[in-house]
Amino acid sequence: MPDKSCSQEFAYQPILSKEQASVAIALRYRISSNESIGEDEALRAANTIINAFIHSGLDDLLRHRLAFIPVTWALLDSDLLKLLPAERIALELSCPEELNEKCLERCSELRSMGYTLVLDDFDESLHMCALLDSIDIVSLDAKALQEGRGAATLDRLRQCPVKLLVRGVDTQETFEALRHRGFDLYQGYYFAHFTAISEQRADPGKLAVLDIIARLEADEDDNRIEEAFKSNPALALQLLRLVNSSAFALRTKINSIKHAFAILGRRQLTRWLQVLLFALDRSDGSASPLMELALRRARFMEYVLIYRTHKSSTQMQDAAYLAGLLSLSDVLMGWPIAKIAERLNLADEIRLALLERSGPIGRLIVLCEKLEAADFDGANEIAAELLLPLEAVMTAQNEALIWAHGICSPASAEETTPEPENL
Numbered sequence: 259m260p261d262k263s264c265s266q267e268f269a270y271q272p273i274l275s276k277e278q279a280s281v282a283i284a285l286r287y288r289i290s291s292n293e294s295i296g297e298d299e300a301l302r303a304a305n306t307i308i309n310a311f312i313h314s315g316l317d318d319l320l321r322h323r324l325a326f327i328p329v330t331w332a333l334l335d336s337d338l339l340k341l342l343p344a345e346r347i348a349l350e351l352s353c354p355e356e357l358n359e360k361c362l363e364r365c366s367e368l369r370s371m372g373y374t375l376v377l378d379d380f381d382e383s384l385h386m387c388a389l390l391d392s393i394d395i396v397s398l399d400a401k402a403l404q405e406g407r408g409a410a411t412l413d414r415l416r417q418c419p420v421k422l423l424v425r426g427v428d429t430q431e432t433f434e435a436l437r438h439r440g441f442d443l444y445q446g447y448y449f450a451h452f453t454a455i456s457e458q459r460a461d462p463g464k465l466a467v468l469d470i471i472a473r474l475e476a477d478e479d480d481n482r483i484e485e486a487f488k489s490n491p492a493l494a495l496q497l498l499r500l501v502n503s504s505a506f507a508l509r510t511k512i513n514s515i516k517h518a519f520a521i522l523g524r525r526q527l528t529r530w531l532q533v534l535l536f537a538l539d540r541s542d543g544s545a546s547p548l549m550e551l552a553l554r555r556a557r558f559m560e561y562v563l564i565y566r567t568h569k570s571s572t573q574m575q576d577a578a579y580l581a582g583l584l585s586l587s588d589v590l591m592g593w594p595i596a597k598i599a600e601r602l603n604l605a606d607e608i609r610l611a612l613l614e615r616s617g618p619i620g621r622l623i624v625l626c627e628k629l630e631a632a633d634f635d636g637a638n639e640i641a642a643e644l645l646l647p648l649e650a651v652m653t654a655q656n657e658a659l660i661w662a663h664g665i666c667s668p669a670s671a672e673e674t675t676p677e678p679e680n681l
Contacts, residue, residue, distance in 0.1 A: 266306045268652055269632035270659055272547050273326060273423070274444045276437050280547050280666075282324040282348065284445055286632040303330060304338035322667055324348045324374060335364055344372035348395065352378045365392035376423070380411055390418050400426040400446065403436065447630065449547045452588050464591060466490050467535045472602050474528045480519055487515045493534075500537060501530050525576070532556075532583050533665065536590060545666030548586060551630075553662035556582035559622045562646060562654035574619075580604075581611045581619045582626065618644060629655060 266289055273282035287306050307327055328350040333339065339349075349368065369375055369392045376395040390396075396415055402408055403424060415422060427433050427446030430453060436444070470486050470493075487494040494515055501518060502511050512518045518527055536549035559578035584602075588595040599609045611620035621640055628637040629651075641651050 266309060266652070267634045267637070267648065268655065269629050269634070270655070271445060271447075271630065271632070272550070274449070274547055276442065276444070278449065278547060280323065280550060281443070282326055283320070284326040284350075286328070288634045301336075301338065303333045304336065304341065308341055320346045326350055326376060328352070328378075331361065334361075334368070339368070339373075344368075348374035348376050350376045350378055350397065362388055362392065365389060368392075369394070380415060387414075390415075390420065393420055395421045395423050395443065397423045397425055397445075398441075400424045400428070400432055400436065403439075404432065447551075450551055450586055450589050452592075454592055454594065461538065461591075463490075463493060463538045464535055466493055467531055467538065468591075468598070468601055471528060471531050471535075474524055474531070475602060475604075480516075484515050484519075496537065497530060497534050500534055529579070532580065535587070536583075539590060548589060550662050550666045552583050552586045552590075553665055554658045555585055555623070555626045556580070556658075557661045558582065558626060558654050558658035559619070561657050562622070562650060565646060565650040565654075566644070577605070577608055578619050578622055581608045581623060584608070584612060585623045585626070625651070 267287060269286040271284040271286065272280045273284055275281050285307070289302050289306050324346060326348045329339075331351075334349065334351065351365070365375055374394045375392055376397055377389065377393045378397045379399070380390075380396050398408070398412070403412070421442040422440075423443035423445060424436050424441050425445040427436065427444045427448045429448050429451050433444060433446075433448045466486070470483060473483050473486060487497075497515075498512055498518070501522065510521065512521055522530070533549075533553065536546065536552050539546040539548060556579045559582040560575045563572070563575045563578055584595075584598065584604075587593075587598050591598060595612050599612055604612070607617060607619060610616045611623060614620060615624050621644055625637055625640040625644070625646075628634075628640060637651070638648070641648065
């Protein structure tokens with residue numbers, strides 16, 4: 259009998275509001291099998307989505323966000339959808355060539371059951387206009403909008419009670435231009451796009467954190483590091499707020515930097531300083547999407563190495579964590595990565611990983627980038643190069659996603675799921 263095994267690959271991309279808050283996650287998946295999908299298409303797709311949503315722990319993650327999931331019309335018409343919690347799912351539909359009354363009725367039924375329905379692109383055909391009555395969000399392409407295509411369609415959509423999501427937003431300039439045009443939701447990594455600024459304009463708080471991290475890496479005396487905090491009491495206060503957050507789950511509240519040294523030790527204090535570097539990106543203290551992405555990379559790179567070393571703590575894992583976090587520090591600081599590496603006096607292994615993406619740690623950064631882009635072929639190639647099994651990569655990705663979300667989303671937040679109209 260033929261082998262019917264199949265592998266499931268996932269990627270997760272943030273969806274942001276116009277205030278640049280992360281309000282949803284777009285799940286991208288691929289099912290690899292040595293047999294044709296055929297009549298089992300809906301079953302395979304449903305199993306893949308259920309595995310991602312429930313078995314990986316994403317159920318907890320999505321208490322505060324919706325999951326945008328692309329579905330085929332075969333799955334849309336299947337009762338398997340009932341296995342997924344409607345209030346947390348946004349179904350992304352690509353309109354078939356022939357949109358019949360049965361499809362329209364099914365969309366209306368799913369919406370009445372509590373699902374959010376998202377339509378990829380739109381034209382003004384009769385059936386498509388009828389479908390709008392059951393649609394909550396319409397997804398549009400950023401490049402087409404920037405080129406002025408579909409102006410009449412856009413005017414038509416603005417007259418309907420639907421939210422407008424723009425996908426493929428890759429630069430800050432594109433985001434700003436589209437935000438001024440009044441779009442509601444944005445999908446893309448524009449917030450991780452590097453833009454150089456002068457040293458004079460660099461945030462002094464971030465510079466202070468960089469310098470303290472450098473002192474810790476240089477193994478300077480505790481008193482000298484404590485003095486650096488005393489000269490910047492606001493920074494010390496922000497660090498204490500962070501380490502006392504629910505994400506760290508300490509039994510004893512830390513009340514001073516000296517206390518932090520005693521309770522945390524230098525290794526953990528350094529890690530929380532690295533997190534603080536990104537937390538300073540928002541003046542209101544909220545987590546930025548850049549912070550969450552950097553934490554995802556750091557945790558993923560650290561965690562996936564457990565499968566290589568079979569140990570929970572190694573020097574290489576610490577180096578991978580640091581490199582993952584710093585891989586987006588050029589975006590944060592507005593400086594070239596080489597300048598940051600020099601200021602921190604990084605070890606060659608980490609410096610070359612950041613500058614050239616070389617060595618095992620550098621290749622792990624590339625693996626992160628491939629997963630973020632949902633480039634499954636590229637991710638598989640890097641994983642094979644590093645002797646990492648697909649299951650290990652997917653597990654590490656899920657663990658990193660949930661861990662980063664736990665730091666970026668305070669436990670005091672109300673345990674509710676966002677309604678579509680609040681996205």
